[in-house]
Amino acid sequence: MQFQERLVSLLPGRMRNQVAEWFEAAELLGEMRDPKVLAAIGPAGVRGLLLHRGKQGVPSQMPASHTAHFDWTYPHDQAEMADLYRRAKEGQWDGDTLPWSVSVDPYDPEVPLIPEYFMDFDKLEGMGARLTSHEKLALRHSLCAWMLSQFLHGEQGALFAAAQVTEAVQFFDGKMYGSTQVMDEGRHVEVFNRYIDTKLNKLYQINDNLYVVIDSLMTDGRWDMKFLGMQIMVEGLALGAFGVLHKMTSEPLLKELLKNVIRDESRHVHYGVVALREHFRNHISERERREREDWAFEVALLMRNRFTAFEVYDEWFAHRLTRGQWRDLVMNSPGMAAFRDVMFRRMVPNLREIGLMSPRIVPHYERAGLMRYYDGAAADKLSAEQLLSDVS
Numbered sequence: 001m002q003f004q005e006r007l008v009s010l011l012p013g014r015m016r017n018q019v020a021e022w023f024e025a026a027e028l029l030g031e032m033r034d035p036k037v038l039a040a041i042g043p044a045g046v047r048g049l050l051l052h053r054g055k056q057g058v059p060s061q062m063p064a065s066h067t068a069h070f071d072w073t074y075p076h077d078q079a080e081m082a083d084l085y086r087r088a089k090e091g092q093w094d095g096d097t098l099p100w101s102v103s104v105d106p107y108d109p110e111v112p113l114i115p116e117y118f119m120d121f122d123k124l125e126g127m128g129a130r131l132t133s134h135e136k137l138a139l140r141h142s143l144c145a146w147m148l149s150q151f152l153h154g155e156q157g158a159l160f161a162a163a164q165v166t167e168a169v170q171f172f173d174g175k176m177y178g179s180t181q182v183m184d185e186g187r188h189v190e191v192f193n194r195y196i197d198t199k200l201n202k203l204y205q206i207n208d209n210l211y212v213v214i215d216s217l218m219t220d221g222r223w224d225m226k227f228l229g230m231q232i233m234v235e236g237l238a239l240g241a242f243g244v245l246h247k248m249t250s251e252p253l254l255k256e257l258l259k260n261v262i263r264d265e266s267r268h269v270h271y272g273v274v275a276l277r278e279h280f281r282n283h284i285s286e287r288e289r290r291e292r293e294d295w296a297f298e299v300a301l302l303m304r305n306r307f308t309a310f311e312v313y314d315e316w317f318a319h320r321l322t323r324g325q326w327r328d329l330v331m332n333s334p335g336m337a338a339f340r341d342v343m344f345r346r347m348v349p350n351l352r353e354i355g356l357m358s359p360r361i362v363p364h365y366e367r368a369g370l371m372r373y374y375d376g377a378a379a380d381k382l383s384a385e386q387l388l389s390d391v392s
C-alpha cells in the first residue's frame with residue numbers, strides 16, 4: 001500500500017474521503033510536468049477539484065475572453081467547411097419528432113437501459129458490497145442517469161464553445177458552418193434534458209473532471225484551444241460514450257435519440273479536424289504547436305484515468321468502499337473499458353491528423369498504451385454510418 005493510502009486509511013470515515021480527494025487532485029496537478037500546461041489547466045483544476053465549483057448549487061460564472069473576428073468581405077475561403085455547412089442544413093432534425101410516447105421503466109429487466117455486464121457485480125461483491133437483484137437494477141439506473149447527466153453537462157459546454165468559436169474563427173465558411181453547430185448543440189441539450197427529466201427522473205451534478213476541462217477551455221482566450229478542447233477532446237469522449245451506449249442499450253427511445261445525436265457529432269469532429277489541421281500547419285509557431293501537443297496529451301490522460309463516476313460512488317458506496325476500490329472497479333468494468341476503447345479510437349487518429357502526434361510525444365502515448373489507435377481513420381474520413389457501426 002502506498003504511503004498516501006496508508007495515511008488516509010488511518011483517518012475517520014468522513015475525513016478519509018475528503019483527504020483522499022485532495023491527494024487525487026494534488027497527484028493530478030503534480031503529474032503535469034510542462035509549466036505551460038499546468039498554467040492552462042491548473043486554475044481550472046483548483047476550481048473544479050478542490051472548490052467543487054460545479055457542485056455548489058448556484059450558476060457557475062466563468063469569465064470568457066476571446067477576440068471576435070469580423071470579415072466584411074464575406075470570402076468563400078474554405079470549400080470543405082462550405083460543404084459541411086450545406087450538409088448540416090440538410091441534416092437538421094426536430095427533437096420533438098423522437099418517439100417520446102415510449103414508456104421507459106428503468107427497473108424493467110426485459111428492456112434494460114444498460115446491460116448487466118456493464119458493471120462487474122461479482123467483483124463488487126468480492127469487495128464486500130452484495131446487492132439484491134432489485135438493487136442491481138437501481139445501480140444500473142443510477143449509472144445510466146450519471147452518464148446521460150454528464151452528456152447533458154458536456155452539451156451545455158459544447159453549445160457555449162460552439163458559439164464562442166463561431167465568433168473567433170478566422171474562416172468565413174467556418175462561421176457559417178459554426179452557426180449550424182450552435183443549433184445542433186442546442187438541440188442536444190434539449191433532447192438529453194428531456195430524456196433525463198421525463199424518463200429517468202434523476203439528474204447528477206457535473207463530474208469534477210469534466211468541469212475542469214470545460215472551465216479550462218471556456219476561460220482560455222485562444223480560440224484554437226477552445227476548439228481543440230471541445231471539438232477533438234470532449235467530442236471524442238462524447239462519441240465514445242454515445243457509441244457504446246447506443247450499442248448497449250435496449251431502450252428504443254434512447255437508441256433513436258443517440259443515433260440522431262451521433263450523426264450531428266460526426267460533422268462537428270470533422271469540422272474540428274479540418275479547421276485545426278489548417279490552423280496548426282499554417283498559422284502557429286512550432287513552440288505553440290508543442291504546447292498544444294502537451295495539453296492534448298494531458299487532457300487525454302485526464303479523461304482516461306479520472307472519468308470514474310464518483311458522484312455515483314458518493315451516493316451508493318461512500319461508507320462501504322474506499323475511493324481506490326471504486327476506481328479499480330469502474331476502470332475495469334466491461335462497459336467503461338468499451339467506452340474508453342471507442343473514445344481513443346476516435347480521438348487518437350484525429351490528434352495525428354491535426355499534427356499533434358509528432359515523434360516527440362509518441363513515446364508518451366506508447367507508455368500510456370494508446371499507440372494502438374494511431375493508424376485508425378480520422379473524422380474527415382469517417383461517415384456517420386461508419387461511426388454508428390464501428391463500435392466493438
Ligand SMILES: [Fe+2]
Pocket residue numbers: 155158184185188265
Ligand atoms: Fe453535441
Ligand SMILES: [Fe+2]
Pocket residue numbers: 158185235264265268
Ligand atoms: Fe458537438
